[in-house]
Amino acid sequence: MHPDRSPEPAAPSTGRLSRRHLLLGGAAAGVGAAALVGADSLLNTRSTPPLGETPGAAAHGGQTVPFHGTHQAGVETPPQAHGKFVAVDLAEDVDAEKIRRLLTLLSDDAAKLTQGKAALADSEPELAFVPARLTVTFGFGPGLVDRVPGVPAPAWLKPLPEFSVDRLRPEWNSGDLLMQICADDPLTVSHAARMLIKDTRAFGTVRWTQDGFRRAYGAEPDGTTMRNLMGQVDGTVNARPDTDAFETMVWEPRDNPEWLHGGTGMVVRRIAMDLDEWDRLDRPGREESVGRRLFDGAPLTGGTEHDEPDFDALTPLGFPRIAEYAHIRRARSDNPDEQVFRRAYNYDVPTLGDEGQDAGLIFVSYQSDVDLQFVPIQRRLDELDLLNEWISPIGSAVFAVPPGCAEGGFIGETLFPA
Amino acid sequence: MHPDRSPEPAAPSTGRLSRRHLLLGGAAAGVGAAALVGADSLLNTRSTPPLGETPGAAAHGGQTVPFHGTHQAGVETPPQAHGKFVAVDLAEDVDAEKIRRLLTLLSDDAAKLTQGKAALADSEPELAFVPARLTVTFGFGPGLVDRVPGVPAPAWLKPLPEFSVDRLRPEWNSGDLLMQICADDPLTVSHAARMLIKDTRAFGTVRWTQDGFRRAYGAEPDGTTMRNLMGQVDGTVNARPDTDAFETMVWEPRDNPEWLHGGTGMVVRRIAMDLDEWDRLDRPGREESVGRRLFDGAPLTGGTEHDEPDFDALTPLGFPRIAEYAHIRRARSDNPDEQVFRRAYNYDVPTLGDEGQDAGLIFVSYQSDVDLQFVPIQRRLDELDLLNEWISPIGSAVFAVPPGCAEGGFIGETLFPA
Numbered sequence: 001m002h003p004d005r006s007p008e009p010a011a012p013s014t015g016r017l018s019r020r021h022l023l024l025g026g027a028a029a030g031v032g033a034a035a036l037v038g039a040d041s042l043l044n045t046r047s048t049p050p051l052g053e054t055p056g057a058a059a060h061g062g063q064t065v066p067f068h069g070t071h072q073a074g075v076e077t078p079p080q081a082h083g084k085f086v087a088v089d090l091a092e093d094v095d096a097e098k099i100r101r102l103l104t105l106l107s108d109d110a111a112k113l114t115q116g117k118a119a120l121a122d123s124e125p126e127l128a129f130v131p132a133r134l135t136v137t138f139g140f141g142p143g144l145v146d147r148v149p150g151v152p153a154p155a156w157l158k159p160l161p162e163f164s165v166d167r168l169r170p171e172w173n174s175g176d177l178l179m180q181i182c183a184d185d186p187l188t189v190s191h192a193a194r195m196l197i198k199d200t201r202a203f204g205t206v207r208w209t210q211d212g213f214r215r216a217y218g219a220e221p222d223g224t225t226m227r228n229l230m231g232q233v234d235g236t237v238n239a240r241p242d243t244d245a246f247e248t249m250v251w252e253p254r255d256n257p258e259w260l261h262g263g264t265g266m267v268v269r270r271i272a273m274d275l276d277e278w279d280r281l282d283r284p285g286r287e288e289s290v291g292r293r294l295f296d297g298a299p300l301t302g303g304t305e306h307d308e309p310d311f312d313a314l315t316p317l318g319f320p321r322i323a324e325y326a327h328i329r330r331a332r333s334d335n336p337d338e339q340v341f342r343r344a345y346n347y348d349v350p351t352l353g354d355e356g357q358d359a360g361l362i363f364v365s366y367q368s369d370v371d372l373q374f375v376p377i378q379r380r381l382d383e384l385d386l387l388n389e390w391i392s393p394i395g396s397a398v399f400a401v402p403p404g405c406a407e408g409g410f411i412g413e414t415l416f417p418a
Numbered sequence: 419m420h421p422d423r424s425p426e427p428a429a430p431s432t433g434r435l436s437r438r439h440l441l442l443g444g445a446a447a448g449v450g451a452a453a454l455v456g457a458d459s460l461l462n463t464r465s466t467p468p469l470g471e472t473p474g475a476a477a478h479g480g481q482t483v484p485f486h487g488t489h490q491a492g493v494e495t496p497p498q499a500h501g502k503f504v505a506v507d508l509a510e511d512v513d514a515e516k517i518r519r520l521l522t523l524l525s526d527d528a529a530k531l532t533q534g535k536a537a538l539a540d541s542e543p544e545l546a547f548v549p550a551r552l553t554v555t556f557g558f559g560p561g562l563v564d565r566v567p568g569v570p571a572p573a574w575l576k577p578l579p580e581f582s583v584d585r586l587r588p589e590w591n592s593g594d595l596l597m598q599i600c601a602d603d604p605l606t607v608s609h610a611a612r613m614l615i616k617d618t619r620a621f622g623t624v625r626w627t628q629d630g631f632r633r634a635y636g637a638e639p640d641g642t643t644m645r646n647l648m649g650q651v652d653g654t655v656n657a658r659p660d661t662d663a664f665e666t667m668v669w670e671p672r673d674n675p676e677w678l679h680g681g682t683g684m685v686v687r688r689i690a691m692d693l694d695e696w697d698r699l700d701r702p703g704r705e706e707s708v709g710r711r712l713f714d715g716a717p718l719t720g721g722t723e724h725d726e727p728d729f730d731a732l733t734p735l736g737f738p739r740i741a742e743y744a745h746i747r748r749a750r751s752d753n754p755d756e757q758v759f760r761r762a763y764n765y766d767v768p769t770l771g772d773e774g775q776d777a778g779l780i781f782v783s784y785q786s787d788v789d790l791q792f793v794p795i796q797r798r799l800d801e802l803d804l805l806n807e808w809i810s811p812i813g814s815a816v817f818a819v820p821p822g823c824a825e826g827g828f829i830g831e832t833l834f835p836a
Contacts, residue, residue: 059636059637059638059639060634060636060637061633061634061636061637061638081604081634082604084768123649123693123696123697124647124648124649125649126645126649126712126713127645127647127649130633130637130638132634132637171770184634184637185633185634185637186499186500186604186631186632186634187631187632187633187634187645187647187764188637190631190647190764190766190777191647194647194693194766194775194777198697201772205770205771205772206768206769206770206771206772206773207770208768208770209768209769209770210768211768213604213605213608214604214605215479215548215603215605216478216479216499216550216602216603216604216605216634216635217634217635217636217637218477218478218479218635218636219477219478219479219548219550219602219603219606219635220477220479220548221477227544227545227605229542229545229605229608229609229612230542231541231542231543231544231545275541275612278541279541279616294544295544346605346608348608348612350502350624350626350627350628350629351624351627352589352623352624352625352626352627353623353624354619354623354624355624357612359608359612
């Protein structure tokens with residue numbers, strides 16, 4: 001018997017029981033042992049934590065991002081330092097009613113944790129008191145939406161078309177439910193993920209988890225564009241969330257079904273970088289392959305990072321200054337529909353022996369129509385982008401990100417109209 | 419042929435060559451291709467980075483910890499948010515002269531990177547410009563010291579005695595050379611580790627890497643004791659580096675050989691926490707097992723976190739208030755020699771399916787004599803510590819941490835007296 005009063009039945013771990021029994025039944029059975037076997041009345045001088053207060057928070061750890069609203073948080077939110085992406089496969093017996101219960105539970109967890117409050121039945125409430133701009137963003141794969149009768153999926157909610165650069169591995173693909181858990185503090189992310197994953201246990205299993213990072217909070221001046229592990233500034237051309245362009249790109253409903261209005265589409269791709277090969281390329285070669293200077297991210301046609309590249313500029317010999325196969329030329333489109341909002345994280349997983357580095361980018365983009373906006377860009381890059389020599393997408397997943405909810409509501413409630 | 423001028427010969431990756439050749443030999447062979455095949459003269463308008471400047475650094479990312487000094491940095495340094503521990507096994511043919519070369523190389527890397535400067539032959543110099551209090555601390559295992567003729571090892575430089583609580587796995591044990599890489603920014607740690615590991619490649623292989631984290635820089639008020647993933651404040655009783663107690667505990671030479679004077683001993687233990695079982699225990703049970711309140715870390719005999727526990731206090735029923743098996747009672751000694759300085763990190767590795775969490779503590783302690791100071795404490799905890807029910811050491815290693823060096827010197831130079 002486990003000495004607990006937890007609502008879940010304890011799975012006995014027999015190997016350890018004898019030792020614990022010895023302790024509890026033997027000479028050491030003082031007040032502690034009494035507490036362990038349930039005699040709480042002896043312990044009424046013990047502190048109980050004022051749940052909901054945030055005594056440990058100060059400085060930036062106390063900052064919160066509202067959970068409730070028209071849109072889910074974690075899209076417009078300036079990217080936090082740490083991001084954990086957890087994809088869950090639903091168990092076979094999980095039907096619409098169970099999905100509703102799961103989403104209610106997870107929304108409640110997220111609503112509390114993001115505000116620096118312990119989740120219901122939080123096993124380590126003190127770890128919840130430093131929200132550090134925690135956001136939890138939920139995305140639905142086709143496998144979730146299909147289980148809710150009468151609910152149409154957006155046409156783009158399916159695996160991306162195959163690209164020739166892809167080296168996809170099943171263990172990094174797809175997923176029924178995605179949780180994007182971001183905060184400026186790694187312990188906050190770890191704790192939130194633990195609470196959320198626990199609450200999915202009765203409904204499914206973890207398919208994949210991707211841990212990512214950017215610069216620490218406050219390490220660089222606000223507005224500095226992130227660098228990826230190839231050393232490039234990454235995400236210079238990215239609409240600012242307070243612009244019309246962003247609104248159209250991310251929140252415009254287009255042909256999406258009504259339950260998704262106020263929501264958007266999400267692409268998550270794990271892009272492995274062959275850093276050992278990349279290191280063999282000299283700096284001019286690197287700058288050429290991207291079309292930007294490494295040092296400050298300015299286009300090779302000059303100016304500063306945020307200046308428009310001059311794609312017509314020629315060298316004295318008459319060649320394009322920004323080569324035909326340069327990443328920034330291939331990624332660019334004159335079609336205003338072909339734009340996505342990027343919110344990427346770096347990853348770097350320890351390797352052993354003389355293995356090369358297992359590192360790269362968790363590419364995350366938000367766009368309201370994946371087929372219309374993301375796919376054409378990726379097709380152009382797939383056709384001709386010198387960067388493809390050093391990067392390989394090894395995971396790929398598409399999710400529908402439902403709208404936000406008001407207090408008392410839950411994320412995904414629009415799947416279940418009254 | 420790889421289009422590079424790197425000093426190392428390129429190992430051809432044939433699968434990708436055809437594609438690159440096609441690009442470089444075909445229609446796209448503009449100025450970029452010229453650059454890639456070596457015609458740099460066309461590119462003299464290209465920026466080169468002013469190595470050594472730190473243009474990207476501001477706020478706390480610009481903070482540096484001196485590398486040179488009497489002692490190595492990273493021991494007294496207030497723990498940074500992120501820590502990576504890399505253990506290297508030396509190749510069979512690595513003799514004293516090669517060790518000297520390796521240590522010279524690594525010390526030079528560390529001296530530059532910790533000051534926000536690119537390492538020699540840094541492949542991504544821009545990633546070096548945010549030092550964020552980076553420290554690199556080197557430790558030597560017996561396998562390194564033994565290879566330097568005529569150099570005695572301290573008696574304690576060997577695997578720890580077996581403890582009954584141990585569940586050691588060879589993949590987390592031992593190592594010839596340890597690099598403790600800590601900074602407040604995860605990208606800084608990733609980049610520094612990449613540069614350092616690259617420079618070990620010709621001398622050995624990575625045996626294990628452990629990634630750890632604490633609270634983010636500035637997330638909590640200065641001086642807040644870290645919490646571990648069990649939710650406990652962890653490290654309340656830890657000497658402050660500016661005290662005599664610390665000096666004696668960590669830097670006192672005791673019986674150490676002369677080459678180690680100014681250095682110390684380091685224990686690294688990977689301690690897995692069975693958080694799923696821990697969650698089944700109620701709060702009084704948890705507080706009892708440690709002897710402290712979870713909420714604020716105060717001893718169960720009252721007061722605040724840093725108050726002395728009253729080990730003689732009894733409950734009204736005559737039992738000890740802090741139980742015989744409570745962690746803080748077992749860890750305490752009246753023998754002033756039995757003290758260590760702790761500098762631990764949390765770890766949390768993603769798991770899949772319905773696996774429980776793979777999380778715990780990278781326990782790191784510094785003490786000048788491991789046998790005298792660490793072993794007796796661990797023996798007492800091994801005998802009787804209720805926490806043992808939920809924690810299992812799965813990795814263990816002991817290193818000698820040589821003294822610091824002056825500018826122009828290198829870490830480990832005392833192994834090679836003139």
